[in-house]
Amino acid sequence: MTSGQSGPYGDPGEQGQGGPPQGWNPPPSQPPYGQPPQGQPPYGQPPYGQPSQGQPPYGEQYPGYAPAPSAPTGYGAPTPMERPTTVRVGIGALVASLVLGLIQSIVTFSDMEGLIEQSMLESTDAAITEDLVRTGIVIGVVITLIILGLQALFIWFAWQGRNWARIVIWVLGGLSVLFGLLGLGAGTGQSTGFLTSLGWFSLILTAVGIVALALKPSNEWYRYRGWQRANGQG
Template identity: 30%
Template sequence: MTTPQDPENRPPQQPYTPPQQPYTPAPPPLSDSELAGYGQQRPAVPEPKEVRLSFFLWLAGAILLVVSSALVLTQRDAALEEARRAPATPGITVEQLESTVTAILVFLVIIGVVLAALMVFFAMKARAGRNWARIALTVLGAAVFLYHLIGFSLVGLVIVLVVAAAVVTLYLPASKAYFDSVKRAG
């Protein structure tokens, strides 16, 4: 077995020098066109007017959906009266009926606000040329349609028509060419 050497009695060694790395020059500075586009998410292809129109229709639909959802809360008394006219369920008190109606209305408002937020988010992504957002907006348009089947109203009809127009404009030939060109460029 060997014993460690005393550090004072060690033979002199060469000082440690790290291995030499080959010299790599600094990258060239960015051009003005590269600096102008730095950090932007916009595609190189300009969006056609159909995609822009669809974007604004989605925004309008989202605003109308939030307003419509807020108006649902003003219909509490009418919904409560309708629930009272329904055949009585044994064991349900008036307080439970009122709280159930309120909970359902609040749930409907939350669904409307979430749908509106998703509409805005996906519309922004579709405007940037993301094809998956176009597909998501189509599915969301169907969800908005189903949401408004629950209770028919004039505002609901307007929202459904706006959303339908927004979906159609996403599939027009100029829009399809835009999504295809962004896909090829990305």
Template identity: 30%
Template structure:
């Protein structure tokens, strides 16, 4: 007679580095969304940009466009957090494909962040008229640090067995394999 346990109840807990990595990914996504929303709070810059791009818009149209962009950005941020949370949870359950996707996304984010830091540090950003808020740079550095730490933790030797066990378990659970 079965006890009513589900296959997930029999699954071993992920190693500590993998579990920490999961929370770093989720934290990074939340912080990235907060960073993005902070950029949107500077409505004067957004309004000036809208007026520059479309000088024929009236104030009501500018306000509507600003509200629409903030709403869309908030929804996009929520989707981003949900996607990263889903990937991080799958990675913690031993799904190697989720680990690879997170590594690629995190690596691209770190590369983009480093490029941005170099552009600010060398004065290229200012030369092209990009103003950079110091709060944004600090949040970007923190996000990059979280991503780097999460990537390293996922690929530690102590984590490798977790992904191998999950792959073997998936093959054994698949009929006809």
């Protein structure tokens, strides 16, 4: 090639032999095969902050799927119960027995002289005096009033659903019925007969109350009341 000829890209004297033409910019450098250009996410992944194809945005449910049901409030709680008839009947019978016991004590005090005379006639022991009989009757009446007061307290707690009060009533009521059956039947006077009748009615009502509080509806209600107190609802 002579000096008068130019190269393929122009005058070699001006642009250099074999060099690129003037004004031509080379393309940007390409990344290795299989890697995305700089600043772009890998192939198949969405740009940052945008959900991928087929996935809902963050915090939203998949279409066609309902949210998972939550557990119902109060799961495991027993069915609410009203005070059953057996408890009402049992407590009512015990209250009636308590009233009869109170009347019996009042009648005993009002007929003190008749009781003393009756006791002296039936006694065969010369050592028993009138004062001794009087003292014994007074002590018996006082003890009876204390027992009646305690029974009223236990009946109130049993009405509120306290199972321990029901157990106490079973014990005291059972003993009252047992010893009442053994002790009643003495006396022939009008006043003594009246007291004996009150005693029998009182024992019958006590037995009815004990049985009613031991029936199945009563047991379920006392168990429910215990659950309420354990969970701060009663």
